[in-house]
Amino acid sequence: MSAPGSPLSVAGPPQARMAPQRDSAEGSPLNVTKVVITGTGAVCAAGMQPQAILDTILSGQSAIGPIRQWDTTQWPATQAGEIADLDPRKLVPDRKLHKLIRRTDLVGLYAASSAIAASGFVAYRDALAPDEVAPYNDRTGAIVGSGGGNFQNQYDFFPLMSVARGDLPAFGRELADNVNPMWLLRTLPNNVLGHVGIQYDLKGTNACITNHSVGGTLAVIEAMEALRAGEADRVVAVGHETPIEPQMVLYYHRVGLLAKNTLRPFDAAGDGSLFGEGAGALMLETEASANARGATVVGEVLGGGYASEGQGLLAIRADGDGLVRAIGMALEDAGLAPADVGMIVAHANGTRQSDASEAAALRTVFGSAMPPVTGFKWAFGHLIAAAGIIETVVALAALKANVVPGIATLAKLDDACAGLAVSAQPRPPRSNVALVLCRGFAGTNAALLVRTA
């Protein structure tokens, strides 16, 4: 890993140990390939670029507001972080593509393109000797965390069902005249993966992870591991989801996960989460790949950890067991101690059960020496599969600005979250290392450690 005095050495005290050595199970130390970040991209209700999103957060104004995609006047849940006036042409210039993809794919492709553009690797590749281009593409991959299915696409069958009137043979006969022939392709959960590959001619390692909220974070972890294992030299990691649709909002409301008006993480008045929509992306490379073209390195992925609790789809353990283990694994993976962490971006989704168990986990790991803790969902909502990765992108922007943004909706810390180092006000980070936490359905917990250059 990085030598002392490398351009990526840590800015503020305490000095983080930046020479992680992972032990293989046999106990033989491996030299772990350094995984650097050469570009980021993000879009959500709070902005179309990482810096703009950070600015919104620092302004203390949440971008969550009344849902505008349908009339919610009679609805029990009415608030979400919608991207205002989402213009497909601004997100994906190739208009031919718009018929083949969904809203969630638009934001995913936009974030991926932003990260790829920021990294500058495409211009470098295109200037390579002709016989070097194909091998370069073979060693460039994409790993995407995607929300999987949605409900709105299924309503594309409603006109057909109205024609068929419950008669299945008629449904079959009238199918081709009433449903878009590309329906299945529009519905593919792995559309962003396929289209980002085609657009940039990426031929390397790839995956689409449909693992609820942790999908985006796992995309980063799996990309890091692919680079370490030598499966690729460059991987774009993406997470995307647009869950704000009537049936999804209704279900989350019915199972008791949505707030009435405001997402107040760790607050005594907290009453649930709220959806947001959008995407985040990181261009990750081996240090050698970035150095080869003199790329500007904006940060480094130091390590990741992941654990499940196995209690069922919606159940969460009160003691934060899965999260404790995920954080411990991430620290070990990065060769860092809890004291090295400069700020924690908590999952902070605003539901009482998740917030309380997350606080318990952080108390267990960090005790009284906890670095500043914050969360971002209060400002743009819960992006589900994109949550962990967009929050990683914003965390990097915050570290660069040397600030831990406050949680502006926090008024009174909930008793169940006592000891948590949260604040409504911005604070300086303790070092340039951020721990970003992410939790999802099926009792899944992910922890990611990144730092800025």
Add this chain to the structure above:
Amino acid sequence: MSPPGRPKGEYRSAQREGEIHSTRGLRRVAVTGVGLVTPVGNDVATTWDALLAGRSGGAPITLFDASGFSTHIAAEVKGFRATLVDDRKLLKFANRSHRFALEAAEQAMRDAGIRPTAADATRWGCAVGTGMMTADYDDLAQTHAHCGMSGELDPVGLLDDGPANDPLVFCRGQAAEGLALLTRRFGIHGYATSVHTACASGGQAFGTAMKLIRRGRVDRVLAGGFDSMISPIGISGFCLLSALSADNETPQRASRPFDATRNGFLLGEGAGFVVLEEWDMARARGARIYAELAGDGNSLSSYRITDSPPDGDGPIQAMHQALGDAGATPADIDYINAHGTSTPMNDRSESAAIRAVFGADVARVAVSSTKSTMGHLIAAAGAVEGVVCALAIARGEIPINANYRDPDPDCDLNLVVDAPRRQRVRMTMSNSFGFGGSNSCIVMRHPEEVDGRDALGASR
């Protein structure tokens, strides 16, 4: 179309020489338990007999009245009852594909003779290839009748719609529900993930699982795939794309991979699961080892969403990677379980890829697509076919490519036709290529080729 400027033989040099895991002392992975629920058998033994005999699971669809669809045949799982997993509380949350998954996973656990305990639960992982989770037709029809008759959703009507307010419908439709049921059922507390790269999902799940053990993150993984798209919505999606064979009068011959008259795939359903263990731990407990899961290859075609290029670019890289990852060469492979969907494009592209990778060995290496009998299990395909490879190694038998009659010069492979082959199978390769362009290739190795000991650990 291959990218301009790719010289012949360039693929191999894109690999990193000397980066072969198995020769770097990384942890090896053993397959110690298998489970299958397929259109030709609800367990491993029944399925295997059908694969050797080339008995097709194709038949007219019985799950719903499909008579109006351009294709009304499929390979359904038949007479299925969740016999091993009878936890009624759990099954309430399970849709058809989840039930296949729970059953096949339970078979694999019992076969392996090991399951997570409180002491080692965090050292167990779970990696599954999951289907698209399209809506259940009956639920959608109910919502349509309640608040969609105009042809568009009336959101206000949704507020008192039955399915839209039923948490069970919500849970059953979540992409992570299969993972939730499996980790709960078996008490798995380590790395748990679900992947979806369409028809490559099952293979990618196996690859992910193997890497988790190599990394030392877990010691054992329950890995598999499950899917069921034989529903009005699922069939519609494929009919609209004209991807299915419409040989409605001859369902048992509808899937004929690599045959010149092939005209689309036969939709199947089911689940395949394995228990994977770190090699030395499996040996230490005297486990029966079917095979080593030795290599994983993973590439994007980046050509078209539905097709691989005719020259095999994309699949070629995945196959090279898997071989390199396993520390193997084409000469080591005795059997390829092809993706072989029976669509005109796939089989041509895959044949070109196999020829490009295997060179002169293409005349020797046995190839069959078991989709000829089971149909295409979509997200479960790669997992089920991975199990087929493990069985081919363990039993020394190669299942047939059923329904092959008219040779296609574009698919000039050493296909296993007419009768299964009984031979020593040193190594296998399993291909899975998905819509979206993901290509997965999995390589397995006979246990004796690993440490000179047979499946049960006796020295040769």
